[in-house]
Amino acid sequence: MINIGKKKIGGPGWRNQNRISDELLKNLYGQQASQYFNQGDPNPFVFSDSRSFDLIELEQLLQAVGWGRRPLRRVKRALDNSLLKVGLWKHDKSFPRLIGFARCTGDGFIDATIWDVAINPVYQGSGLGKQLMSYLMRSLKREGIKRVTLFADADVIIFYKRQGWVLEPKGNKCAFWYSN
Amino acid sequence: MINIGKKKIGGPGWRNQNRISDELLKNLYGQQASQYFNQGDPNPFVFSDSRSFDLIELEQLLQAVGWGRRPLRRVKRALDNSLLKVGLWKHDKSFPRLIGFARCTGDGFIDATIWDVAINPVYQGSGLGKQLMSYLMRSLKREGIKRVTLFADADVIIFYKRQGWVLEPKGNKCAFWYSN
Numbered sequence: 001m002i003n004i005g006k007k008k009i010g011g012p013g014w015r016n017q018n019r020i021s022d023e024l025l026k027n028l029y030g031q032q033a034s035q036y037f038n039q040g041d042p043n044p045f046v047f048s049d050s051r052s053f054d055l056i057e058l059e060q061l062l063q064a065v066g067w068g069r070r071p072l073r074r075v076k077r078a079l080d081n082s083l084l085k086v087g088l089w090k091h092d093k094s095f096p097r098l099i100g101f102a103r104c105t106g107d108g109f110i111d112a113t114i115w116d117v118a119i120n121p122v123y124q125g126s127g128l129g130k131q132l133m134s135y136l137m138r139s140l141k142r143e144g145i146k147r148v149t150l151f152a153d154a155d156v157i158i159f160y161k162r163q164g165w166v167l168e169p170k171g172n173k174c175a176f177w178y179s180n
Numbered sequence: 181m182i183n184i185g186k187k188k189i190g191g192p193g194w195r196n197q198n199r200i201s202d203e204l205l206k207n208l209y210g211q212q213a214s215q216y217f218n219q220g221d222p223n224p225f226v227f228s229d230s231r232s233f234d235l236i237e238l239e240q241l242l243q244a245v246g247w248g249r250r251p252l253r254r255v256k257r258a259l260d261n262s263l264l265k266v267g268l269w270k271h272d273k274s275f276p277r278l279i280g281f282a283r284c285t286g287d288g289f290i291d292a293t294i295w296d297v298a299i300n301p302v303y304q305g306s307g308l309g310k311q312l313m314s315y316l317m318r319s320l321k322r323e324g325i326k327r328v329t330l331f332a333d334a335d336v337i338i339f340y341k342r343q344g345w346v347l348e349p350k351g352n353k354c355a356f357w358y359s360n
Contacts, residue, residue, distance in 0.1 A: 078288075081286075107262050110254065110295075165357050167353050173337050175340045175347055176346045
């Protein structure tokens with residue numbers, strides 16, 4: 001039974017109207033791209049681990065969340081040497097906008113470490129960060145990784161705890177060393 | 181002035197007798213190899229970031245410090261994908277013995293993370309662990325890395341603190357996720 005009368009903004013019928021076709025999704029965002037509809041937003045958000053990044057746009061995003069400026073050449077090389085880069089785009093056919101990011105380093109067989117998890121402040125608090133982590137973890141699981149680690153900033157410890165991360169197992173502490 | 185009368189075991193004259201020539205050191209252990217004389221031991225210990233590992237010997241070392249057995253094929257791939265592997269050998273011309281190990285993953289430009297720091301229990305407590313970390317950090321500094329991180333087990337937190345590592349900067353906590 002199709003009940004057109006019950007169609008409403010945010011409901012499944014409305015979603016389908018703006019859904020990107022599988023073919024277009026792969027063409028624009030890559031093989032493992034995944035679209036997601038957020039509450040109250042008519043257009044899909046898209047997660048991808050294979051669409052390439054505009055470095056300037058990525059730096060703008062990272063600065064919007066309050067991180068220091070880093071030389072673009074260094075950032076490019078760091079990305080090239082990362083195990084996995086995940087972007088979150090607010091979909092637009094001609095100009096998708098990067099609003100989220102995370103990356104992993106590691107050996108890909110025993111360990112992976114997550115860095116630079118960022119959601120544009122305008123879009124924070126609506127569950128997109130959680131979705132970004134889910135997408136990232138699915139990508140890592142596909143690779144058969146056994147253990148994933150991250151260094152959680154003080155203000156997002158609850159965020160990771162809620163998602164099942166174990167904080168400081170067996171009294172482990174994170175240690176940092178900085179070059180002078 | 182050369183005072184042969186002051187030559188004693190552990191002194192510099194004694195050390196020179198067993199010192200490996202620069203050429204042999206490079207041939208046996210690689211370009212950046214470094215030898216070190218430990219208190220009361222006539223033969224040098226050698227650190228190297230380019231000598232290859234016997235995987236069985238490496239697994240024996242890691243098990244000697246109490247770590248779980250891991251499939252060798254997985255270990256091999258993890259090593260191949262590591263940024264840096266450092267070994268510590270007790271020198272012997274025909275059969276150098278692996279007694280220490282550490283490795284790093286990372287992007288090599290922004291971040292490096294240290295894993296699997298191990299010293300054979302027989303040789304623990306004599307400063308070799310500190311020397312191993314110094315050698316590792318020198319190798320990383322040569323690459324121009326800006327920040328190095330590690331997850332310190334509860335019983336070695338003091339060890340890292342003494343070497344200038346910052347524990348939990350800004351309230352950071354380490355978070356682990358394990359595959360089921």
